[in-house]
Amino acid sequence: MDSSYEQLLKRLREGLGASDVKGPVERIELPEPQIYWLGRKTIFRNFMEYPRILRRDPDKVLMYLAKELATAASLDGERAIFIGRKDKGSFSALLNRYMKERVVCPICGRPDTHTEKEKRLQFLVCEACGARSPIR
Numbered sequence: 001m002d003s004s005y006e007q008l009l010k011r012l013r014e015g016l017g018a019s020d021v022k023g024p025v026e027r028i029e030l031p032e033p034q035i036y037w038l039g040r041k042t043i044f045r046n047f048m049e050y051p052r053i054l055r056r057d058p059d060k061v062l063m064y065l066a067k068e069l070a071t072a073a074s075l076d077g078e079r080a081i082f083i084g085r086k087d088k089g090s091f092s093a094l095l096n097r098y099m100k101e102r103v104v105c106p107i108c109g110r111p112d113t114h115t116e117k118e119k120r121l122q123f124l125v126c127e128a129c130g131a132r133s134p135i136r
């Protein structure tokens, strides 16, 4: 097979992928949070995996968790450190909620989105179907 033919196939596949909004929805599988306690702090060992998978700013994900858990948090390399003892269940629940509210498009269910700020409102903009949904 010569390379121009392969390139043509590749272009066709990509073209189909972009317009085929009703196709199978790829789901994001969130990993299990790796949590342990150190004194009165909670160490979230694999925190950085989440912003990478969700394609969001690590600081924003961290701020969301800290706010919902009503505590202070900081980044430390791959880890995040939270003040107080927080359990693993609350992290997975919050990260799933974050994904539903701020990453997955409510119209087509795809995770290929980014957020945009307009005046004081935040919108979730879908790169697959083009929907703009306000984020509460």
Ligand SMILES: [Zn+2]
Binding pocket: 105, 106, 107, 108, 109, 110, 126, 127, 128, 129, 130, 131
């Ligand atoms: Zn969409």
